[in-house]
Amino acid sequence: NAGVMQNPRHLVRRRGQEARLRCSPMKGHSHVYWYRQLPEEGLKFMVYLQKENIIDESGMPKERFSAEFPKEGPSILRIQQVVRGDSAAYFCASQPDRPTEAFFGQGTRLTVV
Amino acid sequence: ELKVEQNPLFLSMQEGKNYTIYCNYSTTSDRLYWYRQDPGKSLESLFVLLSNGAVKQEGRLMASLDTKARLSTLHITAAVHDLSATYFCAVVYGGATNKLIFGTGTLLAVQP
Numbered sequence: 317n318a319g320v321m322q323n324p325r326h327l328v329r330r331r332g333q334e335a336r337l338r339c340s341p342m343k344g345h346s347h348v349y350w351y352r353q354l355p356e357e358g359l360k361f362m363v364y365l366q367k368e369n370i371i372d373e374s375g376m377p378k379e380r381f382s383a384e385f386p387k388e389g390p391s392i393l394r395i396q397q398v399v400r401g402d403s404a405a406y407f408c409a410s411q412p413d414r415p416t417e418a419f420f421g422q423g424t425r426l427t428v429v
Numbered sequence: 430e431l432k433v434e435q436n437p438l439f440l441s442m443q444e445g446k447n448y449t450i451y452c453n454y455s456t457t458s459d460r461l462y463w464y465r466q467d468p469g470k471s472l473e474s475l476f477v478l479l480s481n482g483a484v485k486q487e488g489r490l491m492a493s494l495d496t497k498a499r500l501s502t503l504h505i506t507a508a509v510h511d512l513s514a515t516y517f518c519a520v521v522y523g524g525a526t527n528k529l530i531f532g533t534g535t536l537l538a539v540q541p
Contacts, residue, residue, distance in 0.1 A: 343441060358517055358531040359472075372526045407471065411527060418529060419464070420472045 318343070320410050320421035321390075328427045329398045337393040337424045341410030348391045350383060353405040360368065364389055400429045430455040431456045431522040435532035443540050445507050450535045452501040452518035453486065463492050463502050465514045472517070475503075508539045 321340040329395050330336050341348050351359040352375075364372040365385035376383065380398075385391040395402055405425045411419040434457040442448050452461070460479055464472040476485045478494035478501060485492050489512065491504045501518055515536045519529040 323500075325471060347527070351529070358534045359519075359529070361528045361530065364526050364528055372523065375528075410527075417474060417477050418527075421473075422471045425469075 317352075320419050321407055322406075322421035322424050324424060325422060326425050328429060330429055331399060331418045332397050335395040335398050335426055336404050337361060337395075337408075339393070339408030339421060339428070340388045340390040343410075344420055345410035345412050345419070347411040348385050349411070350391075350393050351389070351407045353423075355404070357380075359407060360395075379390070386391050397427075398426075402426060403428045410423070414424050415416065431458070431520060431530045432517060433530050433532040435518060435535050437535060438533060439536045439538075440517050440527060441538045442505075444509055447507065448505050449500050450501070450503040450505075450516055450537075452532050454499050454501075454520045454530075456522075457496070457499075458520045458522060458531055459530075462519045462521075463501070463503055464517045464519065466517065475516075486503075493497050495497075506536075506538070510539045510541055513537055513539045 323338050323347045348365045350362040352362055353359045361375040363376050363383045368387050380396045382394045405423045407423045411418050434453045456523055466472050476492040481496040483494045486531045491523050494501045515534045517534045518532045522530045523529040
């Protein structure tokens with residue numbers, strides 16, 4: 317049973333470009349969470365999704381950021397028109413229906429130049 | 430809104446010494462996690478604490494939870510260099526959403 321898979325591991329974008337981060341949860345997990353870790357800081361909750369639904373997006377910036385978790389395929393975190401302040405590590409976590417623990421992926425490290 | 434505070438933020442200690450990291454949280458929660466993070470890496474789950482008085486131990490690390498005081502501790506016994514990392518506590522918040530609110534982290538540096 318593979319763990320939570322994120323890709324790419326590293327992503328470099330120029331200011332104004334779009335960044336797409338992908339997360340495939342563990343098999344059998346239908347709950348996906350995205351967290352952002354700025355340099356030298358802890359992780360901050362961004363969004364919680366179940367298949368085809370956004371459940372809680374209270375941590376998402378109001379503009380440029382969006383997330384989806386389609387019926388088929390991975391969850392996508394999309395950042396439009398990236399700025400330098402978006403440079404961070406983005407982690408995805410998944411949980412089963414009866415959660416006891418969150419399982420984290422390896423993260424995507426986004427660098428905006 | 431739930432706030433999670435850790436202290437100290439930075440801890441430099443010598444091998445063989447004992448120390449404790451503290452994690453305070455501001456509102457009721459039914460689950461608390463401790464994670465380890467090495468530089469540039471993901472989070473490694475260390476402990477899940479579910480109930481008041483819970484104590485778990487793994488090697489030189491022991492975690493405890495006092496839900497009445499809203500306090501968890503991570504105790505390090507006879508530290509070794511391999512324990513150098515950043516340690517985070519995280520508290521489940523938001524009822525059915527089960528999202529995690531993380532502490533600020535404690536950077537532990539164990540000196541030989």
